[in-house]
Each structure stands twice: as structure tokens, then as C-alpha cells.
Amino acid sequence: MKKLMFFLFLIILSSTLVLGIDISTAEPEGKINLSLWLTPISAEDILHSMVSDFNSSQDKIFVKLSIVDWATGREQIKQAIGGGVGPDMFYLGVGLDQSYIGANALLPLSKAGYTKDDLNLFSPIIAMNEVNGEILALPLYYDSYVLYYRKDILKDYGFIAPPATWDELKNMAKTITEKSNGEIMGFQIKGADDHLNAINLAWQTFLEEAGGHYMDMAILKSTLNTPEGKTALEYMVSFYNEGISKLGPSAVAGFREGKVAMFEFAQNQIIYEKFISDANMKGKWAVAVCPKGSVSGGSYSGGQGVAISSKTKYPEACGTFLKYFSRPENMLVWMKGAYGIPTYDLSKISKDKKVLAENFMAQDKENWDAILKQLSLSTSYPMVEQRYGYSARWDAQKRYLIEALMGEITVEKALENIDNEVNQSISK
């Protein structure tokens, strides 16, 4: 019996060891081997397929793709690069991160074979990835906050169009919450629910709409505790103070179940939450431009991209891969996979490729019109300003903004605390 147990143990151990060996991506000899780490910016099988297609088309370059999860992937990438064992190419969100810039960890695309003509094909908001005249990461697609609204609920309560301004949003949300005796929440802020990190994106939206800035770029100080910052946060807090919204209930789940009439979030939820394909949701929902604030109608805009490590031994090979990965034909991949907004200026690319994007958008014209309109209203300055003290800001905002929404801290104190933590991070 003991012998049998021992042999069983050996078999299990050997199987574990064998299964742990990754044989599927053995690197071929005689080729330049590049490593690429990505978060799941589209379905993993699609990403692997794209890389596999590239590898099949190349005699001299082989790219090995590793997918890192959203929750810890950015930290894993940073840790690997900091440890000197990072990949040749890696995921980097649009807007960049100052710690990468300060450490000269990003290779300018011009050194990877990108010419000015190549970069001119992209829409001007590629400037979000620009530092001192150089583009340091290639955006694959853009995201933009939009207003998701339940047409059926709005109609039931007497509204035929989504709100266009902050006042209209507040009034409509209040009416819905009150008339439904709290059964339906008129508006929920994403991030005041189970998706804690999203408060940072919601905040960017309201801050930009109030005309606020993250930083005074002249003196590199955080500037949230300003009249504009207070206007934005007071507006957000008022939804909870006045009982229109409640902390906790999920915006997305509530929206699907008809318990939340409106919420703002990135356009990719249309695909990720399957609103577009859910038969139960057909005809009941749409997206609209975010209601205009006291100053602007801009909102969070960002996106997903890829950067090349400055330590790569093969910059030109990386450039070759990036050009393939981001070519106009692949716009459809990002659009289908994440409703990703094309990074190309459609008026500058060839007609046959432009038609691909236009035909896809035509299938859902109402929503795409709103998404593109919203992107045109947004500016790039928030993403550039956020580079400084990014991690500290991300964490501090999550804590203090929620405390303010809960009424446990004043608006001024919340913003002051965020400024203090960000300034401390920048000055270290």
C-alpha cells in the first residue's frame, strides 16, 4: 500500500512538472526573439492569433506574447522593467506614466523605424503619448467616457432625450429616484459601487467638465483643491447627499436589471457587458454624450497602447511588429473586441481601410455617433497632467473621493489630502 501511494505521488508530481513546462511557445533559433506583455485589451485568443499571424509572415522575427491580468499586470510590467528583465514591448495606457518617462524606459517610436509620415496618419490626440516632440508609445485604440441611459426608464418618467447638461442630469435622476420611491436609482457614479478603481475615471470626467486641472505644470504641483475641483466634487457629492444615489449598488448590474437609469463609463462596456448582443436589452438602452458641466462637455478619454522598452536590443524589429499590430486593417479587431475607437485619422488612410471602420460603425450608428462626438469634445491635457504622481493620485483619489461621497470628510479636505499625497509623491 505504501509503495502504491509512493508511486501515485511520483506520478502526480511528474505530471505537475510536465504540465508546468511551456512547450507551446518554444523560441525558434535563427530569428530575433521579442517578448510582448499585454493586458487583455481584447479577447486573449484574438491577441494570440494576431501575434501568431505576424510570426507566420516573418522569416527573421518571432514575438512571444504573454498576457498579464488587469488587476496586477501594470505592476508586474513595472517590476520586471525595474528589475532589468522586462519585455521588449509592453502594455502602456494612453497618456503614459511619468515614472517611465523619468527613467528613460521608453524608446521613442522614431528610433524604431517610425517616420513622421507614419505618425501623421494618426489622429491628433496621439499627442497624449508625446514627450518633447517624440511619441513614446503607440495607441492601439482609444476609450472615452459616455453616458449610458435606459431609454425605457427615461420614457416611463417623461423624458424623451438624455440629459445634455449637469442640471438636466441631476433633475432627471432626482425625478426618477423620487417617483420610483428609491426602487430605481436615477444615476449612479461608477466607482461608488463595486468597481472601486473607476472613481478615478469618473473624477477625471467631472473635473474636466468643471474646467479643473490635475496639475499646475509650471510649478509641478497638484491643483485639485481649487474652485473648479470643488465644483466638480460638490456636484458628485450632491447625488448622495440628496438621496438620489446610494453607495454600493452596482451601476452596470443595476442598469441591466432596470434599477439604475443612467451611469457614465467607457464605451467598451458595450462589448464587455454584452449590452450590444443581449436580446433582453435590445432597444432599451443607448449611449449619449456626457452632460456638459459648468465649463465643458469633455470626459475621461484614454486608451490602450504598446510601448517599446529603451533597453531592447532590437528596436527596428519591435517597430516592424508594432506597425503590423497597429495597422489600419486591425482597427476592426479593436472595434469588435472592445468598441475601441480607431486611433487613425480616417480621412488620411486609404479608402478601403476607412470603409472597414465606417461599415462597422454604421451597424450601430446611434451609439458610434455619440462616442465619436464625445471624443472630439475631450482634451488631452488631463492625461498629460496625470503622468505626475500617477500611482499616488490613483490611490489617494480612490480613498478620499469616496470618503467625501460618504459625507465623512468635507470636499475641501478630500481635495487637500489628495493634493498633499500627490505632491509628496512628486517631491520624493
Add this chain to the structure above:
Amino acid sequence: MNFFIDFMGHFLTLGGEKIKMKEGLMWITLFRKKTQLLTGYLLLIPAMVCIFLFILFPMSQTFIYSLFRWDLLGDKVFIGLDNFKFLFKDPFFKRTIINTFLYTILTFLGTFTLSIATALLMQSEMKIIRWARGAIFIPVVVPMAVMGLIWKMLYEPQFGAINQILSFFRIPPQQWLYSGKLALIAVTIFSIWKEFGLYTIILIGGLQKVPNELYEAAKIDGANGFQLFFKITLPSLRPIIFFVTTILMISSFKAFDHIWVMTQGGPGNATSVMVTFIYTRLYDSVGLASAASLVLFLLILTITFVRMKLTREETY
């Protein structure tokens, strides 16, 4: 090795005079002792290597990093004790220390009370009791993060099972993880539920070693239940209680995974503890995170040391 020594000993006794033989045997004994000592040290090397690689080296690196400013990517800049100075002025860090102590005290009291009460109830060897012992151990073996996610759903204010159950008793729904006042308590309740099974089993083992004669003798002398518990059970369990409470205290100070998956330290700063502070700072300021780690280490060491001093006779 022993065969070689024996062989040499035999060879010497065959070939030498009595004095030489005695000397020879003395050298062989010394050689044998030294060889055994060497063998012992050689066998210790793998463990020493592990301790060095996974404990001493990281600790020394943490101490070194705490004296630098470093964001993982740029150059390391020596700043001396500035990180520590910042920590002791930072209101957020102070808040995490308070939360850590609160969490530790609540978890400690709750887990220990529940464990000892359950252990007393489960001393019997009846089949159903043995089954129950297995059942209370199930939460212990499921990963903390996994159970944390499940409890997060249970605590959901609108649809969670806990509020549904409360509604049967006409208690209004609570915000739980979304309430600054309740979030820490909610996380503590989960932690107590998750871990008390382990300590219960340990205490049951201790209880079973208490001689029955002590209880019989005390009953004959007229002792009631309380007296039996406080005069016999608790004193007999002292070494195990010391072990259980020390481990419980240390693990509470280091709490992280379930807090992170349930609240990420929020809402606001309500459940931010020292380890969540360290984690959130790590990828932005390695020096600050290292300094905070050292502070946590010294705190736990001090408390454990003070405890050991106060309960000297309870050590094994």
C-alpha cells in the same frame, strides 16, 4: 563513514601496543565526533540557505531600500531616514496603524472567544461532533482571497444574502463594505469566521490532554462549571493559549489579501491597514514601502517580545 572508522580502529588495535591503541581509539573517537558534527552542519546547509535567501536577505534589502528614494524604474537616491520621518508625519499612515490595531484587537477577541467556546462544546467524540469539527475547518482550507470575494457578494447592500437574512428579522439593510463605520467590522466578521476553525482544532487537542481526574476531583470538592473552566481548563491550556494568541495576533497584524479583495482599503480609509499601505506605495515608492514594512516588523516584534516577557512561564 562509521565503517571506515571502525575498520581503522580495528587495524590500530591489531597492530599497536596498549598505549598506542588507547591513543588511537581516542583520535578515532574525536574524529568520529568531529565528523558527526560536520555531517550535522552539512545537513543544516539547505535550511540555512533557504533562511538566508527567503528571510535574511530580503529583510536586509528592505532595510537598505528604506534609506533610499526609488520608484522601481529610476535611479536609487540615498535619503537617509527621510522615509521614516515622512511616515511618522503622514496622517494616512497613522490612520492605517490605528486601523491595524483595531482590526487586530477585534479579530483577536472574536476569534479567540469563539474558538475556545467551540472547542469546549466539541470535546465529545460523538460522530456528529467529529463531523462538525471537519465542517468548521473547511473555511480554513479555502484561500482567503477566494472566500473574500464570495463574502463581498454576500455583503452586497441590495442583493446580498446577509441583508436578505436581516430583512427576515425586520432589520433594515446595511451598507456593510460601503459604510465607513461598518466596513472594518464586516471584514473582521469574515476574518473571524474564516480562521476560528483552525484555532478551535488546536484548542480541542489541548483540551483532550487535560486529565479527567482533575475535573473529577474538583467536582467532588464541589466546583461548579465556571470554577472548573477558570481554575482547571484555562490554566492547563496556558501554553497552547499562548501559542494560539501569539499566532493570531501576528496574522492579524499582517492581514491583507481578504481586505484587498473586499474593499481595497476603502471605503475611503476605513479598512486601510499597514499592509495595504505598503502594497499601494510599493510600485510608486519602494523606499517608503520598505520603511513601512520595517515599522510593521518592529511593531510585531515589540508586542511579541513584551508578551513573552509578561507571560514568561508560558513559553515551551
